[in-house]
Amino acid sequence: MRHIISILLENESGALSRVAGLFSARGYNIESLTVAPTEDATLSRMTLVTRGDEAIIEQITKQLNKLVEVVKLLDLSDGPHIEREMMMIKLKAENGQRDEVLRLVEIFRGKVVDVTDTTFVVELTGKSAKLDAFIKAAQEESVVEVVRSGPLGIARGSKGLKL
């Protein structure tokens, strides 16, 4: 099962390597990991996507909680939640192809954020599957470069993951 886990951790150098080290040392899967400071500069928020059966996920959350720098943790997969990932993709767009690319961007509600004679950089946000679909639709030979953030997640409802 795929799980998306939100973690609040102390914004200290080393905290990230403790999390990453835990996954490699214990042989857990890590599909993606994003991290950045929150509005409270002493805290970072991490979103981590992993896979495993129930027992493994239970160990992962327990082991994460055991890290001294982990303040709070929530397995978003336990409830309704929203996931978004951002992608910037550089596409070949030469004479004759430019309209077609623009149409695709429109269909996917993307934004062109950089233009040259021969390329566009497109910014796209959405569920990971939507980004996958865009890449597929854009055709392999026209993709110059892709950079993705990995999913971010937040629970639906009025409650927040806070101190």
Added chain:
Amino acid sequence: MELSGAEIVIQCLKEEGVEFIFGYPGGAVLHIYDALFSQQDVQHILVRHEQGATHAADGYARSTGKPGVALVTSGPGATNAVTGIATAYMDSIPMVVLTGQVPSPFIGSDAFQEVDTVGITRPCVKHNFLIKNVHDIAATFRKAFYLATSGRPGPVVIDIPKDVTDPNVKIPFSYPKKIKMRSYNPVAKGHLGQIRRAIELMLNAERPVFYTGGGVVLDDASKQLVDLVRKLGYPITSTLMGLGAYPGSDKQFLGMLGMHGTYEANMAMHETDVLIAIGARFDDRVTGQVASFCPNATIIHVDIDPSSISKNVRVDVPIVGPVKKVLSDMLGVLDESGGEPKSAALKRWWKQIDEWRGADCLKYDRNSKIIKPQFAVETLHRVTKGDAFVASDVGQHQMFAAQFYQFDKPRRWINSGGLGTMGFGLPAGMGIQMAHPQAEVAVVTGEASIQMCIQELATCKQYNLPLKIMLLNNGYMGMVRQWQEFFYDGRYSHSYVDSLPDFVKLAESYGHVGMKIEKPEDLEGAMKEAFGMKDRLVFMDVVIDPAENVYPMIEAGKGHHEMYLSPGSELV
């Protein structure tokens, strides 16, 4: 009070009540050594290898319950300490290890004697710190000691760059009274509802067994354990790490369980209907094959670390909390409930257990003309009246000591269980003897293990530590040889310990007393003589049967009901 970073380090140790610090100097810690020089409160013990420093601090901690402290330099000092740190980590021992680091501006430049100590030790510490500023020293020490000793204990490393201890930079010092860490809150008590459920299950049990471990020792909860187990009249078995928490000579005690546990303990595990696990972590040496572990049991598990619960074996009633508090709450709930164990069923259960006991699984040849290791440990027990601290190395001798020295008190059996570190025994013994100068401290070891930290004999001389070393000399890495005999058709690949030194002369050359003992009839007399030398370290080279094996034995990955009981025996 204005102090330098180095002086603050010493002051913090004083504030934490540290008596001894086991260490070895080097460039990165010279400022700290200079501050040590001009004070009397913290006594520094100079070891001969940093591994020895960490094991000695560890032995001190295991025998007292207080955190052990070690101090080593950067680079090779720190890497030499890693084995001792990992050893303490695996057995959840409270320890604070101070490592020197190159000056902050040099970090990351491959400077002389630089290693990434925080990175190297990260997977084998409870937590570690790199101090970046002299102003952070006090709070970091406060946190480190708090982390090492609270919750599930463990080693904490503090990495201190040399410039942070600069004697010329003085700042005001005050030690924080309280420390709050928003991200670290160990549980103080178990859930009462779960405790009630557990008691109800326990009272309805027909074939209950207590399975207890190192957590009981770590939490000093022997009294509560004995009260509960006696009150219920249930059988109890212990892991290697829990020995002594419940008196080994008590009739309710079934002996150790697991790979080299007794027949009765393992069979009771296999047949039990309610397993009460307390401060034990279902290690693979204990469970054997998980699929056939306690096949009929409802499992109650008390542990302070949620990640110990349902890690290897799914449990039915998890109770997260400190052993001592949970046990006393259990006693309270039991009293309140007025419930009684099922006496008829319990009687049947004990009858079954007594049958298993009849197999006399620890029997050995008492008429042997060569000294049997079991006999040597029994003799040690007799001569020390069962009251010595016994530090052990790793191998067959460790198992014989565990099986045959009936420990009646906690913190008397000191050994490396989780990591199984050869070389642990002698330095651990030093830490124990430092903490208990009047006590009899025996080091049970093998001729292979002892050579891994033999240099500490010099430390023992310098500080007059009158350890009694009992070397069970079988000329082999016996535990390895045993596996090769059982599982590799007797191909003894590189397990013969060739070119042994003359241990008597070796001991003497370090200024100690050496003895070689070759006949069973000489053993007791020699041992009495050795223990009679109150102020001397005596090294007893006891020549034992090289072919002896440890029984019972459950092959790795087999179930509790599949044991080898004696030489040539079929599985039972």
